[in-house]
Amino acid sequence: MTPSADIRAFMARLGHDFARPELLIRALTHGSIASVTRPDNQRLEFLGDRVLGLVMAEALFSADTAASEGQLAPRYNALVRGETCAGVARDLALGEVLKLGRSEMLSGGRRKEALLADAMEAVLAAVYLDAGFEAARAVVLRHWGPRLAQVAHDSRDAKTALQEWAQAQGMPPPVYEQTERSGPDHAPVFLITVRLEDGRHAQAQGTGTKRSIEQAAAQALLDRLEGQTT
Structure with a gap:
């Protein structure tokens, strides 16, 4: 399939050119517009959460070799929680390309934190399925990098x-x-x-x-x- 201009622009912001753009379309499809032939992003969200978790755990483990488990755990939680995922999604203007049903769109779905966080995780899964773990890892580190650098200071919320x-x-x-x-x-x-x-x-x-x-x-x-x- 040939992606639309807004999807191509999102790929550019994300930093990954999909060989199978249908994976990205699915990652951006909310349940409010899903159908038998148009699956929503919930399964991808499940996978993307695990991809993000592994990348963050590995990055934190490598970044501070002296940190204890008790120090690493809150940093990890700060990086993978919904608010952080939604913040990355907003940085990427992900809401502009979400596929929503009319009622969800009219109720402000493009700005809802939970929808943005779920779709962001689904996008990471789409990258992983499209090009493998290293590609997904590169996307995560690119967009979570500034937060990773600050997390030691911010994790004690x-x-x-x-x-x-x-x-x-x-x-x-x-x-x-x-x-x-x-x-x-x-x-x-x-x-x-x-x-x-x-x-x-x-x-x-x-x-x-x-x-x-x-x-x-x-x-x-x-x-x-x-x-x-x-």
Whole structure:
């Protein structure tokens, strides 16, 4: 098959010229538009998740030969989680080439973090099936490279840091509560409150995943705690 201009442009951004572009088309096909003759990307997503995991584990293992398993694990989690995959997808403008049903498209599917993350993993599987592991590894390292360089600093996310702070004070883990939800279904706005056992708390509000808002709330409380100790 001859890929369309927008698909060829995406291949150029990705850095892989597909010998079998139908693999890429499948990777970009959401269940909302799938049919018997047009399979969706779920099976590819399953495979791509494993491809990404192996590349990241190998890269982290080689990059820091002194790091313990306890240090490598959070770095790995930070690199393979959905938010990171969706961030790479946004960098590649993957949403522009997603194949969606009309209802999903009208509900903002091209911007949904879960859809972007799933499709990004499926694209990695498509590269792997098209040209093998080394080709997939090259694509992953090309687009995850800057994040890989920073992950040692970023892997202790705010939620982890706040939980460790609470444990050091002899407290149970902080509690996160969805205080409010507003906005349309395709772009909900969450208000999240995080609270310590002693009553100290902070809030954050925004769109995106609940996890990302919880991270912001945890960071706000960490900033408040730091201000109280300086």
